[in-house]
Amino acid sequence: MPRNEPTQVTDGWDGGRSPGRRKAMRYAVPVAVAGVAAATIGLVPAFAGSGSPDLPKISAQDLIAKVAKSDVQQLSGTVRVSTDLGLPSLPGGAGGFGGAQGGGKGGDGASAAPQNKLMELASGAHTLRVAADGPEKQRVSIVDKAAEYSLVHNGNEVWAYDSGSNTAVHSTAPDAGRHGKQHRAPKDLPGGLKDATPQDLAKQALKAAGDTTSVTVDGTAKVAGRDAYQLLIKPKQAASTVGSIRVAVDAANGVPLKFTLTPKSGGAAAIDVGYTNVDFAKPAASTFAFTPPKGAKVVDGDKARAKTPRDHGKDLPSHKDVKGLKKDMGGLNVLGKGWTSIATIKGGGSGLPSGKDQGAGGDAGKFLDSIGEKVHGSFGSGRVFSTRLVNALITDHGTVYVGAVDKQALIDAANAAK
Template identity: 75%
Template sequence: MVGNEPTEVAGEWDGGRSAKRRKAVRYAVPVAVAGVTAATIGLVPAFAGSGSPDLPKISAQDLIAKIAKSDVQQLSGTVQVTTDLGLPALPGGVGAGGFGGGAKGGGAGASASPQSKLTELASGTHTLRVAADGPEKQRVSLVGQSADYTLIHNGKDVWAYDSGSNTVVHHTAPKGAHHGTPRDLPKDVQNATPQELAKQALKAAGDTTSVTVGDTAKVAGRDAYQLVLTPKQAGSTVGSIRVAVDAANGVPLKFTLTPKSGGPAAIDVGYTRVDFARPAADTFAFTPPKGAKVENGEGAAGKAARQHGKDLGDLNGLKDHKGSQDVGGFHVLGEGWTSIATLKAPGGPGGKDQLAKGEAGKLMDSLGSKVTGSFGSGHLFSTRLVNALLTDDGTVYVGAVDKQALIAAADAAKK
C-alpha cells in the first residue's frame, strides 16, 4: 500500500482561492459545535470497514479542493450516529433508540414537532436513513426500536411524521429553500450528515489548525482518504477531527471528533451504507396516514421547529471575528477553537440566585462543581467536549474549552 504521509498545512491552504474564501476559514466553528452538540445533535460510529486501500498520494490542499469541488446531487443511505459526551441519562428513554415510547399516552413522544423529537439525539446511538435528489427533495428518517420519525422536503411541502403517535406537522417551504438544506428542516437534521459536519470543520482550518492527510480507510464499502484537523490552541478540548473522504467523488463519508482527554470519539457520524444513484421518486412522496392528527400551516409545533432551526443557525453562522462580537444573541470572546460564547441567564443579574433555590439549587450542586476566581464564584458544568460556567451574577460562559479558559474569560470580564 502506498500510504499518505502527513502533510501540515498552514496559511494559504486554499490553493490560491480568493481572499474572501480565505477569510471564511476563521468561522467560530468550535462554538457552533458546542451549541449544536450540547443542545441536540447526536452523532457517532459509522463503522469503517477493515483494511486500508492502496490509493495514490494526495496533499491536504488537494484533498480539501476535492471536497470543495464535489457536486453530488443524488444519494441514499444509512447513517449511524452516536454522541458520547459523558452527559447523564436524560428522561424519556434518550439513548435507548426508541421514538414511540410514551406516545400513545400523549406525553413527550406525542408531538411530531422536529424540536421535540430531535432533542432525543443528545446522547446514545441512533440510526438515520437519508435520501436526496437535488435541492428540492430530501428525506431523513430517525429509526427507533418501535417507531420511526420522518422529515420530508418535496418542493414546496415539508412534512414531519411520528409513526409512534401517528401525528403530522406540515407547512410550506419558504422561497429560497435550496441546496439540500431547506430552512424548514431544523439545523439538527441539516448538520447530521458527514458532508455538513465536514463543511463546518473545514471553516476552522485557519492559522489555529494543523491540517494533515492520515491513512486511507474503507467506509461503507468505499475507498476513502482521511483528512485530519488538529487544533493548535492549547485551551481547546478538541483533540482532533478526522474526515473520511470518498476517493472517487470527494463526498465526506465519515466525521469523527475525538476529545483531547482521549477515550472514544465524542462525535462520530458516517455512512454504513451509501448509494449515489438517484432515489426513486416515491421516496419523497408523503400522504398522511388514515387517522393521523395533522397540524397544518404555522402552528405551535411548526413555529417551534422554525425558531429552533434559527437559533442553531445563529450559532452555525458565526462569522470571522477578532476579540469579541455579538452574534445571534451571544457575545463571543476569543477566536478559533478557543472561542467562548457568553450570555445572561434567565432573569439577568441574580438569575443564578433564583435557580439556586430549593430543588433546582440541589440539582445544580449535584451536576456541577463550585469554582471561584477574580470574577467571584459559580458552578462549572462539564462534558467530555463542552464546558459551561454559570457565575453567581447570572452570566454563562460556554465553549469547547477547558475549565481554566472559562475562568480566565470570566476573570477578564470583571477587569
C-alpha cells in the same frame, strides 16, 4: 501505486478565501462545532471495515479542495448515529414546536415536530435513512425499534410523520409559489435533522483550516464499502477540549463518508458520524412521495405557524417582558478566536442560587453544587458545568461563559472581562 502518506497543511492556507472570510470562518467554526456537539447530533461509528486501500498520494490542500468542489446532489443510504457527551439521556418529545408547526398539547402534532426529534438525537444511538435528489427533494427517517419518524421535503411540500402516534404535520416549503425561484429545504428545521450527515459536519469543521489548526492526510480507509482518504484535523490551541476530528473522504467524488470528533480527554468519540451503506445513484421518485396512512391525525403546520401568541395561551411573556429580558442579558458576545472562542451572555445581576441559601432556593443551590464545580477568581465566584466537550461557567452575578474549552480558559475569560 504509492501509499498515501501524512501531509501537513501550511499554516494560513485557506483554499483561496479572502482574509475577511478566513477570519470569520476561524471565529465561527469552533463555536459551531460546540453548538453541534452540545445541542444536536453525533453519529455512531460507521464501521470502516477491514484494510486500508492503496490510493494515489494526495496533499491535505488538494483533499480539502476535492471536498469543496464535490457537487453530489443525489444519494441514498443509512447513517448510524450516537452521541457521548457525558450528558444524561434526554427523553423523546421534550420541548415543543416553538410556534413553528403547532403547540405541544392535546395531540395537536407535537410528537411529529422536528424540534422534538432533535432532543432524541442529542444522546444515545440511532439509525437514520437518508435520501436526496437535488435541492427540491430530501428525506430523513429516524428508525427506532418500535416506531419510525420521517421528514420529507418534495417540491413545495413538507411532511413530518411520527408512526408511534400516527400523527403527520403538513407544511408549505419556503419560496413555494414564487415564480422562477428554486424550492429550498425548510429553514426552520433543527440542525440535528437538517445536518444529520457526515458531509454537513465535515464542511463545518474544514472551515477552521488556518493558523489555529493542523490539517493532515492520515492514511486511507474503507467506509461503507468505498475507498476513502482520512483527513485529520487538530486544534493547535492548548485550551481546546477538542482532541481531533477525523473525516473519511470518498476518494472518487470527494463526499465525506465519516466524521469523528474525539475529546482531548480521550475515550470514546463524542460525535461519530458515518454511512454504513451509501448509493450515489438517483433515488426513485417514490422515495419522496408521502401520503398519510389511514386514520392518521393530520395537522396543518402553516395554520399552526400563523397563530398569534394569544392563541397559544396567556402565559407567554409580553413584548415588554422580552425587551426587558434582552436588556438584562446584555446580548451575546464572542471572546477569543479559533477553537478557544468563548461565547458570553451578560447576566442581569443575579446568578444561580447558592447552597447556603435557605428554603427552596437552598435546595436548588445544593443540587447545583452537586453537579457543578464551585470556582473563584478576580471576577468573583461561580460554577462550572462540564461535559466531555463543552464547558460553561455561570458566575454568581449571572454572566455565562461557554465554549469547547477547559475550565481555566473560562475562568481567565471571566477575570479579563470583570
